[in-house]
Amino acid sequence: MKKLLTLIAIAGAVLLAGSCKKNYLDLKPLDQLTEASYFTTPDQFKAAASDFYNKMISWQSVGGSNIYDFMDFGSDISSNVTVGSTVSYGRGSVNAPNSDIYWDNTYAYIRNINILLSKANVYAGNKSDIKQYVAEAKFFRAWQHFFLLKRFGGVPIVTTVLDLNSPGLTGPRNSRYEVVNQILSDLNDAIAGLPTEQAIPSADKGRISKWAAEAFKARVELYEATWRKYTGVTTDFKGSAGPTADQVSEFLTDAAAMAKDVMDNGGYQLWNYNSTLNNRSAYYLFSIDGSGSNPLNLDKTSNNEFILKSLYDFNLRQGGINLTHTVQAFLIPSRKMMDMYLCSDGLPVDKSPLFQGYHTAASEYQNRDFRLYGYVLGYGALPASGSVTLNGAYGYGNQKFAAYNYPTYRNDNQESQDYPQIRLAEVYLIYAEAKMELNGSISDADLNISLNLVRARAGVAPLTNALAAANGLDIGKEIRRERTIELWGENSRFDDLKRWGTAEQELNQSICGAVVGSASYPTDFKDASGNATQLYSPNLYVYGETAVATGKGNLNCVTVDAAANRNFKRINYLFPIPLKQIQLNTKLVQNNGY
Structure with missing residues (x-):
């Protein structure tokens, strides 16, 4: 892992940038390197990858x-309306x-x-020596094309090195x-060429495995x-070819x-220390940063959940951003999320008889999902x-991604927890959703393994078909709920x-915060006469209050x-x-509408 970190730290310099004389492999002086002379050894391919x-x-x-x-700011589950272009x-x-x-x-x-x-393609050595790094390149080409697909829809596919005279520049x-087919083709090649996690030596941990590609x-x-x-095709640009098959x-x-x-077969495990961390695994998982980042002195080697x-x-390699301060101040859950x-x-x-309502600040936390405690309270x-x-x-607040014992253990810009690109919990949820979407139903057995x-x-408690039937739950919606909660702040919303084709419906509702209640539903913020208490300053809320559906019926919340x-419109599904x-x-x- 440290070896990969070192490679990452200097890789940009290795690739023809050249402010220092030699790289860590004692190659030619960087100012003499060209593409032709660089890719001559497996180690050079590894450094480039x-x-x-x-x-x-x-x-x-x-x-x-x-x-x-890329943290769900500006979405329906976030109360942040100031930071990030996604607002x-x-x-x-x-x-x-x-x-x-x-x-x-x-x-x-x-x-x-x-x-x-x-x-x-023109490497003169043993091609098997660079097989892994070619597979990594295929993975990353798929990764970057998928990023473009999500942002822009159909885009020019580039699989060759373009120069100023290449026809592809004006295609x-x-x-x-077509983009999806190219992504999947590259991923199939990557899967075939990558080692399993178990076969990656400890010094190279962090490199992509076959399981990460899958x-x-x-x-x-x-x-x-x-x-x-x-x-469907509602966002396809004018003149776009449609799918050739269903x-x-x-x-x-x-x-x-x-x-x-x-x-x-991946050998991954959910990170679960609830019994010794006061049921706050959901917090500590995302703040693991050295043995001082939690009361159990667990370090990153304890985390076998992050697949990539x-x-x-x-x-x-420190994070180098004002992470803890920002997520505490701006990654704030909305009323809907809570x-x-x-x-x-x-x-x-x-629906639950266990829910204690909103009369006090603590009541809505009673008898709830541990992630509510971990993400909101840390x-x-x-x-x-x-x-x-x-x-x-x-x-409300947020502690997901916030440093433990901030700012004593880690101060601003020092946070160094790993960033989760793909983790096992998401894979479980992909499996459940794919099964449900494929069949229109899902067995309890499949739910239990995912x-x-x-x-x-x-x-x-487990989601079962009996629980859903007895309580009027839609299992498909419950799977979506689970994904929304688990992946909070991870660029999924x-x-x-x-x-799901629901962005217009969900994003165009008022975004609300805490329940303030009314005379008929007194809280810490309004008394039994409906008057604001000393804890609530209504004049500071430009948009006042909105009555929205809550766990106790329609109640007034700060807007x-x-x-x-x-x-938000259908045309906004893609960026221009x-x-x-x-x-x-x-x-x-x-793209349509721009």
């Missing part, structure tokens, strides 16, 4: 990217920009990947269906299958198979009555709403963002192609 890990979105900025664009996006306020770093940078990354692949967009393929196939099932069932079947292979991660280390957490009996708050205690004030805030393992860690401000690219290549067709 290591740079691709740098290009995944994670804590550190990549080419001007911002992790806060405007969630309101449907999107205009075609002149340039887009996510377009420019991603194609630059793909070019570097294609350079390695082109050099592998048309490929359809999303898990990512399952993610891609579930995404595309449900996009086609629920969103691949929904094919993708769902393979997504479940890929997930199952990872579940059965961006590696960080206090000595070698009410999504189930009670321990497995029932929603509007290692802190339940809020005491009178301890929460509504003086411009929205009633989703219910995630719920068990959260202290929530916008993608999920769009592939974070009014529905009148939110106008940057205008500069259309000017440079007139064959590029703009």
Whole structure:
């Protein structure tokens, strides 16, 4: 793992950048390197492939990217209306920009990947010595094309090294269906060439395994299958070719198979120390950063849940961003998110007799999903009555991704926990959703080997067909609920709403915070006469209060963002192609509505 971190830290310099005389492998002086002279040994291919890990979105900025664009900010489950470009996006306020770093940078990354692949084709040595790094390159080419697909839809597919005279520079967009086929082709090649996790030596831990590629393929196939099932061709650009075949069932079947292979053979485990960490595994999992980052002195070697991660280390690669402060201040759950957490009996708050309501600050936390405690409270205690004030805030906090014992153990910019790219909990949820979408139902046996393992860690009763039937639950919606809760803040919400075809419905509702109640439902914030208590300053809320459905009927809540401000449309499912690219290549067709 440390070896990969070292490679990542210097890989950019190795690849022809050259501010120092020699790289760690004692190669030629970097200022003398060319593409032709560099790719001559397996170690050089390995170093080049290591740079691709740098290009995944994670804590550190990549080419001007911002992790806060990828944390669900601005979605229906977030009360943040100030930080991150996705705040405007969630309101449907999107205009075609002149340039887009996510377009420019991603194609630059793909070019570097294609350079390695082109050099592998003419490598004079034993091709088996570079097989793993070629497979990693195929994985990352799929990764970057998938990023483009989610953001823009169909885009130009680039599988060769383009120069200024290449016809591909002025070619048309490929359809999303062609892009998906290319992604899956690359992933099949990657799976065939990558080692299992068990075969990766300890010094190289953190490199992509066969299981990571299978898990990512399952993610891609579930995404595309449900996009086609629920969103269909409604976002395809004018003139785009349609799908050549109905691949929904094919993708769902393979997504479940890929997930199952990872579940059965990957050797991964959910990180669960609830019995000794006061049921707060959901907090500590995302703050593991050296043995001082939790009361049990567990370090990163205890985490066998992250299948693919961006590696960080206090000595070698710190996060370098104001992470803890930002997630505590801005990754704040909305009223909708708070009410999504189930009670321990497995029932929603509007159905469970265990739900204690909102009369005090602590009452809604009673008998609930452990993730509510871990994500919202971290290692802190339940809020005491009178301890929460509504003086411009929205009633809740967040501790997911926040450093333990901040700022003593880790201060701003020092946080060095690994960033989860793919983890086992998601694979379990992919399996359950793929099975449900494929068959219109799912057996208790399939639930028990997937989703219910995630719920068990959260202290929530299993989801069964009997429980659903007895309580009027829709199992498909419960699977979606579980995904929303588990992947909170992990860049899943916008993608999920769009592939389910429900973004307009969910994003255009008022975003609300804490329940303030009324005379008929007194709380810490309003007394039995309906008057604001000293804990509540109504004049500080521009949008006042909104009555919304809660676990105790329609109740008044502070309004974070009014529905009148939110106008997310079907055209907003995709971002616009940057205008500069259309000017440079007139064959590029703009996405609908821009």
